[in-house]
Ligand code: HPA
């Protein structure tokens with residue numbers, strides 16, 4: 141087999157291998173067709189003539205330009221059935237890409253601010269997870285994200301709303317506009333989350349500086365860094381991520397669509413991986429950024445031509461970095477290795 145055929149085989153294996161998705165926002169999986177269907181069901185008029193006009197608005201130049209549209213579209217989500225259908229649509233696509241486990245962010249404040257109760261959101265998403273497991277065998281967990289552009293007080297109020305049903309969520313995260321909203325703002329909220337015995341993660345180093353990555357680790361106790369791709373601006377931060385084995389949930393297509401890097405060839409994930417960082421590949425907001433898990437894999441492979449062993453290690457990272465027990469991780473890694481042992 142020549143080198144090109146090797147890389148084609150590697151891509152086929154990467155698409156087929158079992159893997160975990162650790163960075164996906166459920167609100168970011170709202171496709172234009174579902175947005176219009178839910179708008180009709182709920183008697184809402186979207187400010188776009190049709191699905192094509194909405195999709196044409198997906199022309200972002202920064203994280204904020206995306207978030208403005210993302211929060212506006214979330215307005216079609218009103219009932220538990222809406223959240224269930226959103227979850228089911230995502231899980232069906234993820235399962236088709238051989239994602240066998242997903243740790244899924246949701247943003248309660250986006251909904252409670254519009255008068256939708258926390259429990260409506262939670263009931264709907266959970267019902268979707270239950271049906272997804274039944275239909276496609278995919279396992280899913282929920283991670284409650286606080287919006288960092290809102291106040292600490294608002295985050296504490298959200299945490300208080302979540303506390304009666306704590307066993308139904310798996311961890312806490314931090315997302316939304318990054319620049320100007322450092323992790324330090326939420327140190328006390330995250331201390332409480334950790335006291336409650338839950339794992340915590342935070343978006344850091346997407347558009348923001350490497351200091352935000354250090355703050356997420358030191359002040360929030362973040363067990364993974366969501367994005368983290370700007371770590372390269374400070375070699376001491378890269379060295380620390382590698383030394384401490386901190387997983388990075390990298391979202392390649394997202395970073396291109398939001399102009400974090402001009403081209404995939406300039407993306408820092410290959411360099412970080414080669415240096416020994418625990419990189420995973422994820423879809424972030426797949427409805428808005430041009431694709432789900434395997435679309436991200438294809439885009440990365442077109443730029444970097446990884447070999448099969450590299451993809452196997454990326455999937456292994458995804459299982460090792462997940463928040464399931466060690467026996468479950470070992471079972472999934474065994475399934476992964478079996479795919480590569482037969483074909484690799
Ligand atoms: O990529 C993201 N970054 C920050 N907040 C977000 N909320 C949804 N997607 C994102």
Ligand SMILES: [Zn+2]
Nearest residue numbers: 315343366424
């Ligand atoms: Zn994200």
